């Protein structure tokens with residue numbers, strides 16, 4: 001399927017003699033990207049680092065936040081509106097302001113990545129924590145389980161399939177967030193490369209960066225899937241039946 | 245021994261309304277007696293079990309087990325719900341051991357006990373399977389083992405066979421009687437099935453709703469060990485007819501006959 005698409009692309013570029021800056025042929029993207037393979041590699045690593053920092057930050061923040069959010073009606077009434085507010089801020093508009101406030105470093109990019117990725121994760125974990133059957137919670141209480149035991153031995157394990165569906169969304173969004181951050185402020189990274197390459201009409205390199213970004217997204221997503229399969233096989237199986 | 249005296253339970257909803265789930269219920273259950281609660285939905289059967297388990301407090305009245313007032317969960321009680329509620333991430337043995345883990349009891353013979361219980365309910369060979377690999381009936385057997393692992397004196401069962409098909413249900417009823425004979429316990433058993441209640445129990449407590457209260461207590465004078473054949477006996481029919489009449493009213497029993505079960 002993909003091969004057919006690439007072939008049609010290649011053929012039409014030649015057939016209609018499209019200018020390179022509009023739509024480069026796949027073969028040209030390949031050769032031009034290969035020519036700058038070293039710098040492409042460096043940019044990919046830079047983006048990967050921003051993605052991972054933002055993704056890890058969203059995990060570190062989301063888990064306790066979801067626990068807090070589901071711990072009491074009062075907590076959820078206080079925190080939930082705040083969460084929704086952070087989501088209503090347009091991240092693209094926030095990025096330049098963060099750069100002014102925090103300086104042109106990696107930090108604003110990581111923050112944007114985090115802000116894009118963490119919300120669906122918090123919601124997924126919170127839903128998971130609340131999905132525990134009421135009978136099971138009562139069973140725990142009938143054996144005098146403490147709040148901590150209830151969380152660690154019943155609620156959190158129960159939430160694992162939900163956590164992983166949240167993680168899959170979060171990792172995909174982390175890549176988006178990192179690129180948004182790089183568009184606004186960066187001296188490296190694939191997002192930066194796309195901006196600078198198109199500014200000089202080096203469209204083949206921009207396409208190369210775009211393809212690398214997609215590959216990066218797919219690979220990271222699959223890594224999350226594999227981690228789930230290896231460490232929580234029961235969760236991976238339950239999801240197949242629930243979400244398909 | 246369980247003693248319930250003038251027990252009432254009122255639930256208050258957040259919008260200010262209130263529901264009288266139980267009103268002035270008095271009841272005694274002797275050691276190792278098998279008692280069933282039957283009655284229409286909403287008559288307070290589950291509430292009664294949750295009060296006995298110390299999971300909710302009474303609004304009025306007294307509740308004692310072996311001479312001590314029940315104010316919090318006790319460790320000598322096992323509970324079985326309608327759905328097995330096994331932990332999907334733990335194998336069957338770990339599921340059975342779960343109560344001991346929660347109570348931080350690490351008896352060295354715990355695993356052996358769990359395996360003995362699983363053998364007792366016919367789950368030998370499934371010790372390291374996961375819940376999803378078992379049928380509903382098998383999962384419920386495992387849930388019964390989980391309720392028995394700490395060797396409680398009292399077993400509370402809330403429609404434990406309600407989610408099973410009719411055939412599995414009959415098999416499970418007989419299994420429960422066998423387990424109870426080998427491991428005598430006080431059992432309070434909630435069911436919607438009148439025949440099931442009569443087949444299993446020494447006494448059947450018939451409850452009625454709004455407010456939940458005891459309508460009648462029916463003694464079952466059928467000798468043990470019980471078998472499914474006894475359902476045809478005259479005493480059995482007499483018991484079910486009495487219960488049915490109490491639940492549905494006198495008029496309906498004439499026309500509905502056995503179909504009302």
Ligand SMILES: Nc1ncnc2c1ncn2[C@@H]1O[C@H](COP(=O)(O)OP(=O)(O)O)[C@@H](O)[C@H]1O
Nearest residue numbers: 255256263265284285286287288289290291292
């Ligand atoms: N936690 C609760 N909060 C409010 N009302 C409740 C609660 N638990 C039970 N009730 C009410 O108490 C009544 C008895 O419920 P329940 O004991 O579950 O009945 P049963 O098990 O016989 O069907 C019902 O009207 C039910 O709505």
Ligand SMILES: [Mg+2]
Nearest residue numbers: 289290291402
């Ligand atoms: Mg009930």
